[in-house]
Amino acid sequence: MKQYIVIGCGRFGSSVAKTLYKMGHDVLAIDGNEEIVQHISDEVTHAVQADATDEHALRTLGIRNFDVAVITIGSNIQASIMATLIVKDLGVKYVVAKAQNDMHAKVLYKIGADRVVFPERDMGTRVAHNLVSTNILDYIELAPDYSIMEISALEAWSGKTLLEINVRAKYGVNIMAIKQGDLINVSPNAKDRISRGDVLVVIGHNNDLKKIQE
Numbered sequence: 001m002k003q004y005i006v007i008g009c010g011r012f013g014s015s016v017a018k019t020l021y022k023m024g025h026d027v028l029a030i031d032g033n034e035e036i037v038q039h040i041s042d043e044v045t046h047a048v049q050a051d052a053t054d055e056h057a058l059r060t061l062g063i064r065n066f067d068v069a070v071i072t073i074g075s076n077i078q079a080s081i082m083a084t085l086i087v088k089d090l091g092v093k094y095v096v097a098k099a100q101n102d103m104h105a106k107v108l109y110k111i112g113a114d115r116v117v118f119p120e121r122d123m124g125t126r127v128a129h130n131l132v133s134t135n136i137l138d139y140i141e142l143a144p145d146y147s148i149m150e151i152s153a154l155e156a157w158s159g160k161t162l163l164e165i166n167v168r169a170k171y172g173v174n175i176m177a178i179k180q181g182d183l184i185n186v187s188p189n190a191k192d193r194i195s196r197g198d199v200l201v202v203i204g205h206n207n208d209l210k211k212i213q214e
């Protein structure tokens, strides 16, 4: 069990904080707005009202003892940069920060953020992929050229084994998992058979993944 601090509990931050807490982790949620703090207090370990740009306040909260800090202040770039700098300075080992644009991300990396996320942009990409192709159910970009996709099994694959459909040779992608309703097979082997309605989780180069969709 790790200890997380989430700074800035807007829509994205509160979702991160509540999810971590539901997963059984210790979560300290910090926001400058008292009402927001009240609102989230039942769904995290502790919720505190504090200004994330106030080093003294963050120090008093014992922030250096936490494993991970997630800075999700988005709209106020200056506050996001200052909060990232402070938590890094106080010694939090892993800092994830939300950026609004590429320049903001660059600054966050320069001052020591370990990971920068762009929730709106990333979700936009996923939604667009889901819209364009009817058999793509979900999409995660791993690296600029590689992704993981959830696709509906093609009609032609029903009743066939993974060996028979041989997507690795035909498309150059790997099947990581097969979902049948609520059941999921996370280590499928060559003899496993695909049924109509199955969902496949595939990983590969974007160009190869595109071929499956065509």
Ligand code: ADP
Binding pocket: 007, 008, 009, 010, 011, 012, 013, 030, 031, 032, 033, 036, 050, 051, 052, 053, 072, 073, 074, 075, 076, 079
């Ligand atoms: P979202 O788009 O995810 O809702 P916002 O940037 O709108 O993100 O939300 C940011 C949250 O961060 C708000 O709840 C706001 O009160 C909080 N916040 C902004 N600046 C500070 C600060 N200096 N200290 C603490 N919390 C802050």
